[in-house]
Amino acid sequence: MNIAPSPLPPLDTLPTWQDAGSSRIPFWAYTDPQVYRRELERMFYGHGHWCYVALEAELPKFGDYKISYVGERQVIVVRERDGSLNVVENRCAHRGVRFCQKPRGNARSFVCPYHQWTYKLNGDLAGLPFRQGVKKDDGEVQGGMPADFDMKQHGLTKLKVAVYNGLVFATFDQDAPSFEEYIGADVLPWLNRIFDGRKLTILGTNRQRIPGNWKLMMENIKDPYHPGLLHTWFVTFGLWRADQQSRMVMDEHGRHAVMISQRNAGGEAKAVTEGVTSFKKDMALNDMRLLDVVPEYWWKGPTVTMITLFPSVIIQQQVNSLSTRHIVPSGPDSFDFVWTHFGFEEDDEEMTRRRLRQANLFGPAGFVSADDGEVIEFSQSGFRQKGADGATLCELDGRGVAPTQHMVTETLIRGMYGYWRKVMEL
């Protein structure tokens, strides 16, 4: 199956990035449809990028499948008889039908309803009606596929798959480096801290459609500047604020990152709360169970790690709440954000309840993340308004790119756009 990207428009039809560096991001990077097209080809479908598609625990049994996305392309993640996982494109090799319509299920093969081409779970074409034609009573054979029709050439598009300690990633790029290489030695240990091979349990899904460019969500979780300002809960209860011990880590390309921090007691430390309107000195919860934090043995210090794995997923550990947040882009102006909350099989009932209670902080209605979706929508509105003329400014803590030992910085955002410029050749 040929998966070569469609030809790109010539370079000169794309806008030009005027400034040096990556601290001023032109608004067209978020709004221009040609730029977005190239992003899909290079960030989501090619250039060795691995995209998140599922958690293994969602598909425990042979034949279990779920529909997921790589960029805008719909794919099916399915469990093989031998326990491995396949990812195939949900597009019939005959006439392009998106044949699988049930979001989750269990199957032994996939049959396209239109002309009943049948595929094995690994995407191979297993059979098709009237391949040899239809034999009439007098022995004459009518129709049928040409003699040189090769079943092997007409399977579903198969993606390369990486299963990593319970996480499932896929890529259309058959030449992609190994997943570990892709993540890099600086970020991998932080992934291992959560995903060390322990069995996960799935708590459920939340889905939101955010009318903004997909990169804004990556930026949001590479932006340690905002949580102590936008989110009252973070600053008031000491979950995330500038006087905490923190570290900003990134991979050698600047594309993946981890924001690491350790919770402090909260309260009024003047240097970080004075003039911060979101800080509520006298705020107290009526029901403390919303923030009943119990340290876990595997934290080893940090109470929060926010991991951005470019371009498709954010992995959240904020105290006892854990989730993957899948970015599914849909045009330059919108993306779907799919949250899967999880815990571990080793959790007792109390811990599961605690994770579920703390889930009130996150998701589309979350005390500290509903406002992220809102500001992303406002950002996109602002960019559209200004057209191609303006740029965002990310110069907190300088204009360069380097890991830091504090959170008063926009270095991770600059890191991502430095990489973006390189890959996009813009």
Add this chain to the structure above:
Amino acid sequence: MSKLIRPQALPLSVLEAQYYVDQFNATYGDILDRGDYDAWVELFTEDCLYKVIPRENHDAGLPLATMALESRGMLKDRAYGITTTLFHAPYYQRHVIGVAQILNDNGSEIRATANYSVFRTKPGSVSEIYNVGRYLDLFLREGAGLKLKERVCVFDSEMILNSMIYPI
């Protein structure tokens, strides 16, 4: 769900419960549409459960909800969040709640369900269908009125339009 077969003519006791629940739901919708979250809190019992959960999770038996509040205290914390801590663009809500179906009434508690749709209108914008679903309720008879001991809003809408700030 319930195996209850509705009789042709309803016993008066069911009609009474029906009347109470429909009146309650009318008030409930009105209170939320007016944005009176303190009054919303008062519609629940002290040890109440309020959940807004995607149908996807509910049908699969997965516990994660979009909002999950387990006491009137938590409802108060949500109300405070809406008015004070959650930064968001304002919007109107308009609830249209269908006639309740009474599943059980033991004299002190009523189990009922009702379909709902919630429309959202942002300033300067058109009205959108925001959230469509079904209330699964447990009411407590209290004096002349009812209080919610449990309201689980199971919603069909597969995508939340950006964020969910106000209760449903």
